Amino acid sequence: MPKPVAREPLRRNSRSNRARILATARQELGRNPDVTLEELARAAGVVRRTLFGHFPGRAALLEALAEEASEAIRSVVSAGANSTEPAERALAHFVLSVWPVGDRYRMLVALARKDLGRERVAEILAPARDEATAILERGQRDGVFHTHLPPAVLSAGLEAMTVALLEAVNTGALDDDGTRVAVAMLIAAGVPEEQAGAVVDDVASAAVAEAAADV
Numbered sequence: 001m002p003k004p005v006a007r008e009p010l011r012r013n014s015r016s017n018r019a020r021i022l023a024t025a026r027q028e029l030g031r032n033p034d035v036t037l038e039e040l041a042r043a044a045g046v047v048r049r050t051l052f053g054h055f056p057g058r059a060a061l062l063e064a065l066a067e068e069a070s071e072a073i074r075s076v077v078s079a080g081a082n083s084t085e086p087a088e089r090a091l092a093h094f095v096l097s098v099w100p101v102g103d104r105y106r107m108l109v110a111l112a113r114k115d116l117g118r119e120r121v122a123e124i125l126a127p128a129r130d131e132a133t134a135i136l137e138r139g140q141r142d143g144v145f146h147t148h149l150p151p152a153v154l155s156a157g158l159e160a161m162t163v164a165l166l167e168a169v170n171t172g173a174l175d176d177d178g179t180r181v182a183v184a185m186l187i188a189a190g191v192p193e194e195q196a197g198a199v200v201d202d203v204a205s206a207a208v209a210e211a212a213a214d215v
Contacts, residue, residue, distance in 0.1 A: 020046070090139075096207060161185070182204075
């Protein structure tokens with residue numbers, strides 16, 4: 001009697017193909033938001049049937065990318081939630097943590113209105129919006145940030161600024177690891193420029209030291 005064919009290697013191969021397709025999609029959609037699924041399949045090194053086996057259409061592929069982004073945002077926000085550090089440091093840490101996620105999924109900025117819809121985008125960003133608003137509210141209460149805008153409105157303005165900076169990365173006008181963006185966010189929130197730079201440098205250095213200690 002013939003031995004049954006092992007299914008685990010097939011499952012591993014399927015997961016690998018899916019991950020490669022998504023990674024390729026992030027890259028190619030950033031270059032050309034109108035790239036076709038056939039072009040994505042070729043770029044990923046898989047046949048068209050394999051891609052469609054995982055993602056039966058463009059909407060399914062974009063939803064998978066949106067869910068990846070959503071999970072990444074939830075993870076980052078959860079890691080920094082309920083911080084007791086001063087608000088300016090909390091905001092710097094928040095921006096430095098969220099920026100890599102935004103940079104990785106910046107192609108969704110171009111696709112947000114056309115393909116995903118405002119409601120889905122709002123759902124993805126809700127945890128980050130809530131956390132940013134809470135930090136800004138605390139900072140205003142502590143006299144760290146300016147108060148001429150309500151926290152939620154200020155948060156929306158900073159979010160729009162972040163989107164603009166991500167679009168600048170898309171066009172090649174900006175190349176940043178998040179530190180310059182974090183300084184800009186603190187300045188926009190009302191922190192003096194020199195102080196903002198010092199806070200971001202300190203928070204970034206602490207993050208590097210913490211990461212090295214975890215290795």
